Amino acid sequence: MLAAEAPKITDWMQAWGSLAGLVMSTAAVIFTGLLFRHEIRVRRDEQRDNEATQARLVVARPVTVKRNGERPDEITHVECLISNYSNMPVFNLMAHIQLISEPQFLDEQFGLFNVLQDEAAWNAELSRPVRDSELSESLLICVITFFDSSGVFWQREGINLPIRIIPSRRRFIRRLRILVPRWSRALKIWLRRLPENIRYRIKQATSRTPGG
Structure with a gap:
């Protein structure tokens, strides 16, 4: 009677087969989830990269400086060249002068361009003179914010990559x-x-x- 009720070898094989199938199914679900998450991340990165295509082509850089006549080691004005290398205009572009080592802007009044199609120059008067000794530890950069042709708002500091705001x-x-x-x-x-x-x-x- 007891021998008749004992599990057979086929029952053991069937149980182990079911367990192995459960493990394989769980692993397949986890793998599929990770693959789906990776694809979402790749598509998101591609979307962000496509969104920043025009923003990467808008560049502002200091080109010339004007010095104090009485103190030649002090810079009082900086001229920036703002270039839009894309084939579409950007809008409401604001420009500022900044030292990398300081958080506040140095210009008396920011430059404003309602529409920038290709290139524009901006002569900035500094709120305080910048000495050559400061430039040995820092750099003058031009910081710009603007809307691209899709209406996305961007900020770019010097030659760094643009940041969506x-x-x-x-x-x-x-x-x-x-x-x-x-x-x-x-x-x-x-x-x-x-x-x-x-x-x-x-x-x-x-x-x-x-x-x-």
Whole structure:
């Protein structure tokens, strides 16, 4: 009776076959999922690459500088050449001058081109002179933002690859452009007045001391 109820060799083979089939099916599903994910990533990269085709052809670079007549080691103006090598125009292009080592822009007023078809020059007056000693540790670059012919917003710093700016990031950058110069001016004023404030505090402290 017990011998009749014991599993046969065929039952064992069938069970192992079912287990092997389950393992192979699971592996096939995992492999298919990974392959599908890889294809999505490749298509996304191709889409991003295609979107940046025109943006990579818009380049801005400093070409000439104007120096201070009294101090030849100081640069007061920078002329940038902005080139659009694509066959389509770009729109609302804004240009700034910046040192790579500093986050704030150096120009008094940004350059604005509503439509740029091929090439344009922009002469930027610097908000402060840049000395040759600063250029030994950093570089002057031209930073541009623009809309391509598809309406995508881009930013490009010097010869670096263009970066697509999403609307939320665009608002953040716009706020930084407004706030950073204000913070910089406020800090300069505070540093300029610091010695006077220190002398005033010392004078107040000495006048309050007995017998002063």
